[in-house]
Amino acid sequence: MSFGVLIAALINLNGSGHYLHWGFVQISVANLVVILLMIAVFVLAILLPFPRRKGRDR
Amino acid sequence: MSLDITTERDASSSEESRQWTARVRNAAATAFPPDRLLPDRQPAYMASWIYVFGVLTVVSLAWVIITGCVLAVMGPSWWHVSGLGHFVNSLHLWSVEFFFFFMVIHLWGKFFMAAWRGNRKLTWATGVVSFVASIAAAFTGYLSQANFDSQWISTQAKDGINSTGAGAFWNVLNFGQMLMWHIVLLPIAVVIIAGLHVLMVRRRGIVPPFDIEPKDHGDTPSAAEPSE
Amino acid sequence: MSPRKAKRFNPDRDVREWNGAYRPYDILKEAFVALVAVGVLIVLLAVVFSSPDEPAVTLKSWSTSDPVDFAQTAVTELDGTSPLATYGPPYNSTPDVTQHIGFFEPAQWIGVHQPINTAQDFVIGPLRSLSNQPLVQRALDTYDSSTPTQQSAWTTAYEKAVANATDVHGRLQVPHAQSGPVGVIIGSLTTMAQNGGLDGTLLSQGQFYNTNYTKPLLFIANGSYLNNLAGAQHLQGTQWGMMNETGNYPGQAWLWLYTMWYQVPPMKTSTNADLEVWAIMMALTVVLILLPFIPVLRSIPRWSRVYRLIWRQHYRSLA
Numbered sequence: 001m002s003f004g005v006l007i008a009a010l011i012n013l014n015g016s017g018h019y020l021h022w023g024f025v026q027i028s029v030a031n032l033v034v035i036l037l038m039i040a041v042f043v044l045a046i047l048l049p050f051p052r053r054k055g056r057d058r
Numbered sequence: 059m060s061l062d063i064t065t066e067r068d069a070s071s072s073e074e075s076r077q078w079t080a081r082v083r084n085a086a087a088t089a090f091p092p093d094r095l096l097p098d099r100q101p102a103y104m105a106s107w108i109y110v111f112g113v114l115t116v117v118s119l120a121w122v123i124i125t126g127c128v129l130a131v132m133g134p135s136w137w138h139v140s141g142l143g144h145f146v147n148s149l150h151l152w153s154v155e156f157f158f159f160f161m162v163i164h165l166w167g168k169f170f171m172a173a174w175r176g177n178r179k180l181t182w183a184t185g186v187v188s189f190v191a192s193i194a195a196a197f198t199g200y201l202s203q204a205n206f207d208s209q210w211i212s213t214q215a216k217d218g219i220n221s222t223g224a225g226a227f228w229n230v231l232n233f234g235q236m237l238m239w240h241i242v243l244l245p246i247a248v249v250i251i252a253g254l255h256v257l258m259v260r261r262r263g264i265v266p267p268f269d270i271e272p273k274d275h276g277d278t279p280s281a282a283e284p285s286e
Numbered sequence: 287m288s289p290r291k292a293k294r295f296n297p298d299r300d301v302r303e304w305n306g307a308y309r310p311y312d313i314l315k316e317a318f319v320a321l322v323a324v325g326v327l328i329v330l331l332a333v334v335f336s337s338p339d340e341p342a343v344t345l346k347s348w349s350t351s352d353p354v355d356f357a358q359t360a361v362t363e364l365d366g367t368s369p370l371a372t373y374g375p376p377y378n379s380t381p382d383v384t385q386h387i388g389f390f391e392p393a394q395w396i397g398v399h400q401p402i403n404t405a406q407d408f409v410i411g412p413l414r415s416l417s418n419q420p421l422v423q424r425a426l427d428t429y430d431s432s433t434p435t436q437q438s439a440w441t442t443a444y445e446k447a448v449a450n451a452t453d454v455h456g457r458l459q460v461p462h463a464q465s466g467p468v469g470v471i472i473g474s475l476t477t478m479a480q481n482g483g484l485d486g487t488l489l490s491q492g493q494f495y496n497t498n499y500t501k502p503l504l505f506i507a508n509g510s511y512l513n514n515l516a517g518a519q520h521l522q523g524t525q526w527g528m529m530n531e532t533g534n535y536p537g538q539a540w541l542w543l544y545t546m547w548y549q550v551p552p553m554k555t556s557t558n559a560d561l562e563v564w565a566i567m568m569a570l571t572v573v574l575i576l577l578p579f580i581p582v583l584r585s586i587p588r589w590s591r592v593y594r595l596i597w598r599q600h601y602r603s604l605a
Contacts, residue, residue: 034155034159037159038159038162038163041159041163042108042163042166042167044107045106045107045108045110045111045163045167046106046107046108046167048107050105050106050107052105
């Protein structure tokens with residue numbers, strides 16, 4: 001099906017994975033990126049100002 | 059506690075008030091009057107982006123289910139033989155990744171807000187249980203891929219599950235059984251538990267902030283509810 | 287509104303009813319915007335990264351790629367020394383092998399409910415199903431009619447020989463040994479696997495429709511081939527594999543705590559590691575559910591003061 005040919009991955013994540021070793025911890029770069037992203041998003045969610053509408057309360 | 063209008067109208071009928079139907083309806087209407095079930099306002103302290111992660115988790119679950127339904131239309135082998143099927147599988151995988159991504163951030167936020175305060179322990183508990191149920195659903199999803207990953211995960215996980223004795227009946231090597239748990243039983247469980255969780259949030263409202271100024275407190279703690 | 291009973295106010299358990307201001311908040315619109323935004327993100331990632339699909343290993347692909355490993359595994363299934371043959375419940379009744387914590391030994395209590403006889407199910411039964419193979423049937427007859435001692439002597443001799451076997455263009459070459467009919471048996475099974483017949487026979491179990499892959503999966507898992515493929519993909523237990531996905535895809539980061547226990551003593555070297563880790567994780571899950579009741583732990587949010595950032599607009603409005 002031609003759709004399958006068109007929709008191939010733009011970035012190929014197959015192939016041998018990259019792993020980091022730190023003491024007894026082994027973690028994939030992919031998982032580390034996800035975890036760091038989660039922490040970053042959490043911090044941003046707390047720090048970024050939340051829009052307020054004027055004349056809001058009742 | 060608000061009185062519901064329905065009981066006022068029907069109070070004269072002792073026969074109806076004994077009915078299961080009437081009693082369930084009245085209990086539901088008391089617990090969830092329309093403006094509590096679908097409120098159009100929130101406490102002014104709800105002013106942080108951390109509050110959107112609950113709804114982000116729910117919509118991610120919606121995408122997991124929608125993409126899962128598309129995969130179900132064509133069956134579990136489709137994505138191995140069709141480019142379109144593989145794309146839908148990719149949508150399903152990434153919606154699961156987002157589901158857990160947002161759910162964990164939501165958990166962190168609720169922990170740091172101590173969101174169990176004020177009679178919200180059941181809200182917290184249903185949240186944790188839906189997390190655990192989601193892990194089980196994701197696990198059976200990995201088993202349903204019908205590829206090398208499924209083979210490895212099933213033959214490894216069997217040892218953990220067998221050690222508890224559950225492997226005698228819950229056989230991770232049984233593709234048919236695991237697929238049916240993944241597409242029938244666990245989605246129902248996740249949706250019911252997550253649904254109860256959302257209903258609990260509506261019932262109790264969003265937890266108020268910690269006090270930060272010493273006040274002359276009375277000895278009457280109570281659950282915070284929106285004043286009507 | 288009066289409380290049911292007067293309790294001392296505990297800031298980690300209780301709140302005061304909110305009597306302050308409310309703001310308009312359109313939750314359905316928020317949900318719709320979120321649905322669209324997340325949908326766009328999902329499509330984006332699916333287009334950019336797709337999803338992994340490493341093809342499954344079959345008995346055919348295994349025996350073709352590594353006939354020596356296949357034969358080495360097959361003979362241990364025949365003589366009952368394979369990891370599966372000595373697994374215990376739920377597959378068989380091997381004594382004193384189930385995991386336990388003290389007296390708690392649930393797998394033993396529940397017993398055998400997925401019975402597997404490796405010699406019969408993986409070797410003899412499939413070969414018996416072959417027709418027009420008189421040599422194979424005679425070898426099986428010879429094996430079946432011999433004493434257990436004789437059978438053991440043959441399989442032991444074969445195991446020693448097959449350790450030095452070679453793979454010549456996919457054909458198994460085993461040095462000569464006093465292995466009686468076992469050489470023909472294992473050689474025939476290897477050929478049957480390489481022809482694809484063993485996959486079908488092990489799966490179907492005499493039924494037309496079968497979705498239970500227990501037997502072919504357990505046979506494959508007993509060999510080194512699948513394990514080596516997994517090791518190359520960092521999926522083994524000692525590699526924190528439970529968290530990982532094939533290739534460079536993100537896996538299951540949320541399983542970090544589950545797999546971590548396997549890497550630390552005493553679970554790292556314990557024969558009861560699986561049950562011990564399950565027990566730890568069940569206990570921690572219960573702790574998480576009951577966190578609202580647990581002093582000290584439930585005070586961490588207040589002590590950490592992260593809430594000062596979350597509710598800073600509210601606190602500013604009070605000032």
